[in-house]
Amino acid sequence: xxxxxxxxxxxxxxxxxxxxxxxxxxxxxxxxxxxxxxxxxxxxxxxxxxxxxxxxxxxxxxxxxxxxxxxxxxxxxxxxxxxxxxxxxxxxxxxxxxxxxxxxxxxxxxxxxxxxxxxxxxxxxxxxxxxxxxxxxxxxxxxxxxxxxxxxxxxxxxxxxxxxxxxxxxxxxxxxxxxxxxxxxxxxxxxxxxxxxxxxxxxxxxxxxxxxxxxx
Amino acid sequence: xxxxxxxxxxxxxxxxxxxxxxxxxxxxxxxxxxxxxxxxxxxxxxxxxxxxxxxxxxxxxxxxxxxxxxxxxxxxxxxxxxxxxxxxxxxxxxxxxxxxxxxxxxxxxxxxxxxxxxxxxxxxxxxxxxxxxxxxxxxxxxxxxxxxxxxxxxxxxxxxxxxxxxxxxxxxxxxxxxxxxxxxxxxxxxxxxxxxxxxxxxxxxxxxxxxxxxxxxxxxxxxxxxxxxxxxxxxxxxxxxxxxxxxxxxxxxxxxxxxxxxxxxxxxxxxxxxxxxxxxxxxx
Numbered sequence: 001x002x003x004x005x006x007x008x009x010x011x012x013x014x015x016x017x018x019x020x021x022x023x024x025x026x027x028x029x030x031x032x033x034x035x036x037x038x039x040x041x042x043x044x045x046x047x048x049x050x051x052x053x054x055x056x057x058x059x060x061x062x063x064x065x066x067x068x069x070x071x072x073x074x075x076x077x078x079x080x081x082x083x084x085x086x087x088x089x090x091x092x093x094x095x096x097x098x099x100x101x102x103x104x105x106x107x108x109x110x111x112x113x114x115x116x117x118x119x120x121x122x123x124x125x126x127x128x129x130x131x132x133x134x135x136x137x138x139x140x141x142x143x144x145x146x147x148x149x150x151x152x153x154x155x156x157x158x159x160x161x162x163x164x165x166x167x168x169x170x171x172x173x174x175x176x177x178x179x180x181x182x183x184x185x186x187x188x189x190x191x192x193x194x195x196x197x198x199x200x201x202x203x204x205x206x207x208x209x210x211x212x213x214x215x216x
Numbered sequence: 217x218x219x220x221x222x223x224x225x226x227x228x229x230x231x232x233x234x235x236x237x238x239x240x241x242x243x244x245x246x247x248x249x250x251x252x253x254x255x256x257x258x259x260x261x262x263x264x265x266x267x268x269x270x271x272x273x274x275x276x277x278x279x280x281x282x283x284x285x286x287x288x289x290x291x292x293x294x295x296x297x298x299x300x301x302x303x304x305x306x307x308x309x310x311x312x313x314x315x316x317x318x319x320x321x322x323x324x325x326x327x328x329x330x331x332x333x334x335x336x337x338x339x340x341x342x343x344x345x346x347x348x349x350x351x352x353x354x355x356x357x358x359x360x361x362x363x364x365x366x367x368x369x370x371x372x373x374x375x376x377x378x379x380x381x382x383x384x385x386x387x388x389x390x391x392x393x394x395x396x397x398x399x400x401x402x403x404x405x406x407x408x409x410x411x412x413x414x415x416x417x418x419x420x421x422x423x424x425x426x427x428x429x430x431x432x433x434x435x436x437x438x439x440x441x442x443x444x445x446x447x448x449x450x451x452x453x454x455x456x457x458x459x460x461x462x463x464x465x466x467x468x469x470x471x472x473x474x475x476x477x478x479x480x481x482x483x484x485x486x487x488x489x490x491x492x493x494x495x496x497x498x499x500x
Contacts, residue, residue, distance in 0.1 A: 002322045009319050010308050059307040061272060063323045064295040066288075213273040 003073030013050045019043035023088035026096055032107040033114055034155040037121040040085045044078045048140035057137045057214055068206040075130055075202050082122040089118055107159040112183040113172035116190035123197035124150045134205040224248055224370040224401040230278030232268045239264050239425045251396050253412035254405040256422035257494050262405040266374050299363020302374040306347050314343035324366035332365035353384035373404035377411050389415050409486035440489050441481035443469045453479055459492030
């Protein structure tokens with residue numbers, strides 16, 4: 001917990017707060033809402049960039065903590081930001097439904113299924129970004145490139161899927177409260193993927209960081 | 217065995233291999249309450265040694281223990297008892313010192329807030345400032361204030377005096393001497409050997425990744441003599457020479473004390489010993 005607080009107090013980049021506000025993109029008509037999750041990935045990239053510029057890895061390892069603790073704290077902190085982003089997305093979905101939710105021609109509608117979609121995007125980001133980042137903490141750009149590409153592909157799949165894949169088109173992209181039990185299953189499945197993917201990311205990233213020679 | 221248990225730091229057979237550099241079989245032990253100078257030219261492997269000692273870089277071989285505890289197996293306990301300061305490393309340059317301190321102190325149950333305030337005041341540091349607003353010397357002092365406030369018994373400093381003006385260096389040397397009087401053990405790497413002449417008890421000399429000397433300051437200096445030869449080096453000195461340097465008045469030659477014979481020689485400074493031995497290594 002102390003290390004997570006350290007992440008917030010010393011490594012948090014202002015872009016983190018700004019990108020959280022991108023959850024408000026849900027209010028924009030005809031927009032691929034998954035992109036708001038991509039912006040959170042960008043904020044995490046900025047956090048890691050700030051960490052590099054401030055020699056955060058070396059600083060952290062002078063504290064009485066293990067390398068594994070350091071990795072766990074960073075990923076948990078970023079996951080907390082993602083969860084906060086999910087909550088904001090959920091809040092804006094409710095606002096949009098209250099003021100009149102029009103069908104979205106650019107991907108999933110603002111509804112329950114969108115929450116599951118966002119969790120899949122964050123799971124993908126965590127599983128790709130952190131294991132690559134912890135192979136060399138001085139190169140967050142490379143990790144972001146791969147993670148952003150994966151998120152982009154999923155967003156494309158989701159947008160195209162709402163026209164071509166029956167489950168997306170006929171179930172997930174239908175206005176709430178239709179097919180709520182199917183959508184709830186989709187959300188629980190996505191939540192499980194997010195939790196398991198993040199846990200896997202911590203394990204894998206910690207192993208990479210354990211083997212890393214820091215160039216001070 | 218008893219001395220091993222007490223040694224603030226014991227390094228045995230430390231090796232670290234990079235494609236273009238090899239740190240080979242470095243072994244030494246620090247005595248409590250002493251100042252040890254770790255000297256060598258730029259690129260000799262001082263920072264690699266420290267990085268490997270502290271597991272910033274993973275050693276390829278060797279055993280490291282602090283206070284008799286194996287490292288990194290006991291890293292949390294050990295890091296609570298040591299402080300590391302690197303001149304080349306500035307953390308969170310735009311954060312206020314007090315914000316950094318707030319974070320750091322949470323990790324140390326034995327944090328002494330009064331000692332911290334005392335050190336900050338003695339070093340003339342203002343918690344409202346950021347590292348970016350501090351001189352290099354003040355940054356080192358802030359790092360020392362942090363380390364000393366969590367009760368660090370061993371201070372490891374990488375090139376703390378490098379880049380400082382002579383007055384700031386003198387101030388830091390005085391700080392080290394006071395810390396020694398408080399019973400702290402200080403280990404610092406430097407290529408500015410004149411700082412060590414003023415404070416070091418022991419010298420470790422690293423050359424091309426190998427530890428070439430581990431001796432008291434007096435023992436290390438007493439082992440060598442300098443001959444000032446003019447433009448021609450006498451044959452008997454030429455044979456005994458361990459490196460020679462060209463100066464305005466001719467050559468200076470480093471010789472082992474026992475090889476000096478009847479030649480006119482004088483005491484060698486740490487800097488002269490290091491430079492001549494590096495010259496010898498270059499010529500070889």
